[in-house]
Amino acid sequence: MKFFLDTGNLEEIRTGAGWGIVDGVTTNPSLAGKEGMDYRDLIREIAKMVSGPISVETTTNDPKEMLAQAREYVTWSQNVVVKVPATAEGITAAMALRDLGIRTNVTLTFSVNQALVAAKAGAYFVSPFVGRLDDIGHDGMEVVRQAVQIFRTYGFKTQVLASSLRHPLHVTQAALAGADIATVPFKVMEQLFKHPLTESGQAKFLADWQKLQAELEKKKAKV
Numbered sequence: 001m002k003f004f005l006d007t008g009n010l011e012e013i014r015t016g017a018g019w020g021i022v023d024g025v026t027t028n029p030s031l032a033g034k035e036g037m038d039y040r041d042l043i044r045e046i047a048k049m050v051s052g053p054i055s056v057e058t059t060t061n062d063p064k065e066m067l068a069q070a071r072e073y074v075t076w077s078q079n080v081v082v083k084v085p086a087t088a089e090g091i092t093a094a095m096a097l098r099d100l101g102i103r104t105n106v107t108l109t110f111s112v113n114q115a116l117v118a119a120k121a122g123a124y125f126v127s128p129f130v131g132r133l134d135d136i137g138h139d140g141m142e143v144v145r146q147a148v149q150i151f152r153t154y155g156f157k158t159q160v161l162a163s164s165l166r167h168p169l170h171v172t173q174a175a176l177a178g179a180d181i182a183t184v185p186f187k188v189m190e191q192l193f194k195h196p197l198t199e200s201g202q203a204k205f206l207a208d209w210q211k212l213q214a215e216l217e218k219k220k221a222k223v
């Protein structure tokens, strides 16, 4: 399973890229809005740090305008994947973009049928929003599980990008469900490394090592 960072924050992306585990980045208008930068400048800066796919979201309900935005976005970087919503208009745009050879990420996907339609439209990624479904009392991960199963059954090439993940358990569950990618906020990616027993165990190993070095020094001094 690949890891994408779900952020537009350049500092977070720089740190994550330094860890070597960031395979791509997802952005949306809300995340980009937090950075107060021109969207094109932001994406170009991200592309300098990450060699994998960068999802850039269209900001209209009109399929023709989605196409126009997509044509512009792909000039910003060859890594750009264009996000369109899982609406009739978004799917219409996704099909046209597929015919133009432009990769799409069908976002705001909340049902298995939306994922199925996205796959039939030739989407490159489909993004089930797990956390937002959990928020309203549904099992968001079930959409990931069923989409993976259906895509395997029919041989769809569309990759399942588990999105709106809120905590490390979501990452484990996405991997168990067979998601191709998990996109996570920086805080969650940071948590993937953390375990209190690792921290206390490493502290003890280093302390014991220092103790041994001190004893050896003492022995040497006596000789």
Ligand code: E4P
Pocket: 006, 026, 027, 028, 055, 107, 127, 129, 131, 132, 163, 164, 165, 183
């Ligand atoms: C990613 O492509 C989505 O835009 C993102 O995961 C949404 O996450 P949220 O539900 O935490 O806003």
